[in-house]
Amino acid sequence: MKSFEYAAPKTLKEVSALLSEKWGETDILAGGTDLVTSLKQHLTSPNRVVSLRNISELKGIEIERKTLRLGAMTTLGELAENKAVRENFSALVSAAQGVGSPQLMSVGTVGGDLCQRPRCWYFRNGFGLFGKEGSTSLVREGDNRYHAIFGTEGPALFVSPSSLGPALLALEATLIAVGPKERRRKIPAAEFFRAPKNENERETALAPNEILVEIEIPLRGLRNGTYEVRHRHGLDWPYVTASVAYESKSGVASGARVVLGHVAPVPWSAGAAAKALNGSKADATAAARCGEAATQGAKPLSENGYKVQLVKAAVKRAVLAAAAA
DSSP states (O other): OOOOEEEOOSSHHHHHHHOOSSTTTEEEESSOTTHHHHHHTTSOOOSEEEEOTTOGGGOOEEEOSSEEEEETTOBHHHHHHOHHHHHHOHHHHHHHHTTOOHHHHHHOBHHHHHHOOOOOHHHHTTSTTTTEETTEEHHHHSOOTTSOSSSTTSSOOSOOOOSSHHHHHHTTOEEEEEOGGGOEEEEEHHHHBOOOSSTTOOSBSOOTTOEEEEEEEEOOOOEEEEEEEOSSSSSSOOSEEEEEEEEEETTEEEEEEEEEESSSSSOEEOHHHHHHHTTSBOSHHHHHHHHHHTTTTOOOOTTOTHHHHHHHHHHHHHHHHHHHO
16 A cells, blocks of 8 residues: 555645645545545555544534435434434435444445445456456456446446435435535535546546535425345445335325436436326335336346346335335
8 A cells, every 4th residue: 555644634624725636646534434445455546645534514414494414424323323314314214224234334424425436346456447458348248247237338337336325316415515715516416426438537526626525405205215135234235226205195106206226327317217106106006117117228238137127126115115104
């Protein structure tokens, strides 16, 4: 591991002065569950690491003007146990609890979950963000069983690793970033995640000299739920995730949003599935129809066609979980 300067500022103003305008020169340390691994794997070799652990304003959960405000340094465990979150956002609770490992829950942060790098094994073993050796796509030609089935037209074939991302998109959250001179920028969750087109781009809308400080989630009384399909609980990532949110009037769904996780380079909004749910009671029949619609547009790679069936099951169960919440 390359030697680096370590900084532990106490204010956002101090953080702004420590960040670089170029990727790779400075890295942010939140919980460390992803960065420490990336350092050891030589995926990043920063000149400086900036820890956020001493900045109190980045921590905590509160309700203000019908909006839940979630600090980026709040741990996944704190999120899952918070009373206001449990009463209003079961989709987030399920997503956080799915991480499973007590160790990760206690140190992993909300912001870290949203900003972590892809888990693609080609990327993690030094073949670049797109998993290439020369002009050959190792992902398309090799073992791609855990890779994308949506958005596969471009070079990015990894899947977004965020557990909370799909739920935040379904709940129409807004993410707040702070950059130079403490300038704040609001980013809709649907615009936060990006599929890079070249090796110099990142997977989020953050600039190198910005940090994620807060998430705002409107309190609209939505029915919401998340369901994950996993090989095992804890210390692993799901095969497929589905998060669902909708308004319910007399038991009939409207304004639905269905977002899939771990099936595309970004959390994937399934518009056809949302349309299939709107105007229906969220029963088993409607949930199954919603699951079928969620697979529209899927283009599996050579070894991950099984994810299509998992999408159907995850969406169906997420709809039913939202109805029961």
